[in-house]
Amino acid sequence: MINEWDITQINQAKLKEQIPKVAVLGASAIEAHNYHLPEGQDFLHTDAIVKRVSQMAWEKTKSVICLPTIPYGVDCNLMDFPLTIHVKQTTLDLMLAEIIESLAHHGIKKILLINGHGGNDFTPLVRQIQSDLDIFMFWCHVYEVGQDKHREIFDVVDDHAGELETSMALALFPELVQLDQANNGAFRPFQFEALEKGWIKTSRKFSSLNDHCGNADPSLATAEKGKKYLDFICQRISDFLIELAGANINDHFPHAPQIKH
Numbered sequence: 001m002i003n004e005w006d007i008t009q010i011n012q013a014k015l016k017e018q019i020p021k022v023a024v025l026g027a028s029a030i031e032a033h034n035y036h037l038p039e040g041q042d043f044l045h046t047d048a049i050v051k052r053v054s055q056m057a058w059e060k061t062k063s064v065i066c067l068p069t070i071p072y073g074v075d076c077n078l079m080d081f082p083l084t085i086h087v088k089q090t091t092l093d094l095m096l097a098e099i100i101e102s103l104a105h106h107g108i109k110k111i112l113l114i115n116g117h118g119g120n121d122f123t124p125l126v127r128q129i130q131s132d133l134d135i136f137m138f139w140c141h142v143y144e145v146g147q148d149k150h151r152e153i154f155d156v157v158d159d160h161a162g163e164l165e166t167s168m169a170l171a172l173f174p175e176l177v178q179l180d181q182a183n184n185g186a187f188r189p190f191q192f193e194a195l196e197k198g199w200i201k202t203s204r205k206f207s208s209l210n211d212h213c214g215n216a217d218p219s220l221a222t223a224e225k226g227k228k229y230l231d232f233i234c235q236r237i238s239d240f241l242i243e244l245a246g247a248n249i250n251d252h253f254p255h256a257p258q259i260k261h
């Protein structure tokens with residue numbers, strides 16, 4: 001069966017009938033994740049989410065297309081760990097800008113980028129590309145879409161290779177998870193209160209945190225928690241895609257017609 005929501009499967013004959021209104025693509029990374037998760041964790045969970053939300057939204061709109069997830073991300077601060085692959089943000093931005101120019105050339109004006117790696121930051125790109133091209137670009141972090149549910153679903157609110165990521169892995173690709181090999185994620189905090197509190201920021205070199213490239217405890221992860229989180233965020237993202245596909249682009253899009261007092 002051909003998945004018409006997948007750009008790698010749909011054919012030209014179908015595309016000549018109709019060009020989809022919304023394109024979806026993922027950004028991710030190949031990097032070490034403690035000792036128990038695969039190097040492709042971010043690519044695998046992002047690609048699964050991108051495909052699932054595209055299919056869900058396509059079933060309601062017949063006007064969504066998903067592109068292959070970009071597998072590489074910004075990882076210069078994890079390079080002390082084996083076979084972590086680093087691609088500069090400027091390279092990612094350049095590649096994304098050219099992909100989006102191609103989509104715009106073919107008449108797709110609404111694009112959603114789903115990011116599944118904490119080291120990528122597309123805020124400046126989205127700001128710039130909307131000024132340069134006649135398109136509307138939206139983006140989200142997989143970890144933030146369901147942030148208001150974290151405390152409800154998970155026991156600890158955590159970070160790299162912890163309960164959330166491990167739970168998603170157990171739900172999506174349990175055969176690649178080796179929890180018995182996991183370290184507990186204990187790490188060196190910052191020595192400055194300003195950095196710990198977050199009102200002064202820096203970039204963390206992960207090999208200064210500990211020796212295993214995880215900074216959160218994965219021991220409470222379960223497939224059920226992962227499924228709950230994925231179901232929740234995929235519903236949220238696909239609801240947004242359905243709204244987006246149906247919305248008309250006018251002078252104030254994506255803002256509401258009325259000024260609110």
Ligand SMILES: [Zn+2]
Pocket residue numbers: 033041042116117118160161165
């Ligand atoms: Zn990750």
